[in-house]
Amino acid sequence: xxxxxxxxxxxLHWLMAIMIFGLLALGFYMADLPASPQKLxxxxxxxxxxxTIFLLVLFRLAWRVTHQxxxxxxxxxKLLQFAAHAGxxxxxxxxxxxxxxxxxxxxxxxxxTVWFGVLPIPDLLEKNRELGKVLQTVxxxxxxxxxxxxxxxxxxxxxxHFIDRDDVLTRMLPFHPTGKAS
Amino acid sequence: xxxxxxxxxxxxxxxxxxxxxxxxxxxxQTEQSAIQFGYQQMGVAMEGxxxxxxxxxxxxxxxxxxxxxxxxxxxxxxxxxxxxxDEEVAGKPWLNTPVxxxxxxxxxxxxxxxxxxxxxxxxxxxxxxxxxxVIPATFKAQGKTGMFExxxxxxxxxxxxxEGAWAAFDVVANEIQIxxxxxxxxxx
Numbered sequence: 001x002x003x004x005x006x007x008x009x010x011x012l013h014w015l016m017a018i019m020i021f022g023l024l025a026l027g028f029y030m031a032d033l034p035a036s037p038q039k040l041x042x043x044x045x046x047x048x049x050x051x052t053i054f055l056l057v058l059f060r061l062a063w064r065v066t067h068q069x070x071x072x073x074x075x076x077x078k079l080l081q082f083a084a085h086a087g088x089x090x091x092x093x094x095x096x097x098x099x100x101x102x103x104x105x106x107x108x109x110x111x112x113t114v115w116f117g118v119l120p121i122p123d124l125l126e127k128n129r130e131l132g133k134v135l136q137t138v139x140x141x142x143x144x145x146x147x148x149x150x151x152x153x154x155x156x157x158x159x160x161h162f163i164d165r166d167d168v169l170t171r172m173l174p175f176h177p178t179g180k181a182s
Numbered sequence: 183x184x185x186x187x188x189x190x191x192x193x194x195x196x197x198x199x200x201x202x203x204x205x206x207x208x209x210x211q212t213e214q215s216a217i218q219f220g221y222q223q224m225g226v227a228m229e230g231x232x233x234x235x236x237x238x239x240x241x242x243x244x245x246x247x248x249x250x251x252x253x254x255x256x257x258x259x260x261x262x263x264x265x266x267x268d269e270e271v272a273g274k275p276w277l278n279t280p281v282x283x284x285x286x287x288x289x290x291x292x293x294x295x296x297x298x299x300x301x302x303x304x305x306x307x308x309x310x311x312x313x314x315x316v317i318p319a320t321f322k323a324q325g326k327t328g329m330f331e332x333x334x335x336x337x338x339x340x341x342x343x344x345e346g347a348w349a350a351f352d353v354v355a356n357e358i359q360i361x362x363x364x365x366x367x368x369x370x
Contacts, residue, residue, distance in 0.1 A: 035270040037353040044224040110229075110263040117225030127263070 003070050004171050012060045013172060016053060016095070020150075023049050024143060047106060047113045051121065054099035061092060073166045087152055094146045101142055105135035205368035207328040210237040214327075214365035217255060221338075222355040230267075234259035239366050241328070243294070243321055251289040251302055253364075258283055275345040282309045287317070298322060300330075308341040319362075326368045333361040 005013070023046060030042040072081050106113050107123035109132035114120045125131065160168035217232045234256035241249040258279045262268050272279045289304035298320050306315045319332030337356045338344050344354060 114225045
């Protein structure tokens with residue numbers, strides 16, 4: 001039975017973790033800035049990174065389906081195991097729908113997304129300011145949900161490490177030696 | 183067939199096309215006209231419109247040399263596509279509409295290039311800055327209405343559009359494409 005994550009799974013986990021924290025911080029910061037070239041730049045970067053995350057999560061899902069992750073500790077109560085799986089499913093779902101909601105919101109607001117300023121992503125929606133406002137609220141709310149789920153995710157990992165004293169956190173660490181899990 | 187109606191018919195047939203040719207277009211139909219602009223913002227093509235403008239026109243396609251044309255655009259009617267954008271461009275670094283509410287183009291000479299194409303040379307004034315410009319347009323008459331269509335590119339730096347932090351072109355490009363469609367009906 002697998003006792004460790006693949007290097008690809010670990011890389012994707014930490015790369016996306018850094019990107020998601022960066023995008024959350026940038027997103028909340030830039031939204032209230034007064035109009036400036038800097039603000040437009042931040043928006044473009046946020047959108048480019050959002051498209052990148054969306055592509056990464058599709059690849060990550062494909063990887064996850066074809067590479068079984070190590071199982072949860074046997075002594076873990078069934079209810080918590082269920083909660084862990086549900087939490088992970090929710091994280092994947094949010095990583096897909098949040099970029100999508102941002103893309104739709106940009107389309108509805110009439111700001112096309114051009115990946116890295118080079119590759120135009122088609123607008124899925126016609127310009128519609130009212131719909132744009134609704135999608136803005138959707139994008140914002142989904143991110144609030146993401147923050148709550150992330151707090152649960154990080155809290156659970158820390159609980160595994162410091163209270164349950166199992167390897168659920170350490171086996172995701174980059175330099176955790178493969179196959180030596182307890 | 184009686185001779186009289188036939189003479190009348192022939193006379194009309196000869197005269198009608200000629201009278202259509204001689205038409206001078208001078209009643210601008212603002213409802214069928216539009217002035218739009220486009221620019222690049224970090225590689226993204228952006229579109230906007232001016233909702234209010236007036237135009238004076240005396241244009242006979244057969245005598246372009248004596249034609250007159252001028253357009254005044256109400257810059258407070260700008261629609262950049264977002265409320266935040268509209269607010270920003272009204273301010274001092276951009277159009278400064280409280281001081282300069284109007285952009286003007288006055289043609290000083292119009293010449294025919296053939297094949298329904300014309301060229302209007304004149305002066306464009308925006309934000310108190312005047313530049314010589316040459317604006318190409320096609321002209322097509324449909325019945326009593328003539329339609330001018332064309333586009334030209336202006337450089338926003340020539341008119342101090344986007345000062346201070348906006349002056350660099352890495353976020354908002356210098357080139358702004360102006361596209362217009364101006365309908366005018368033939369006066370009597």
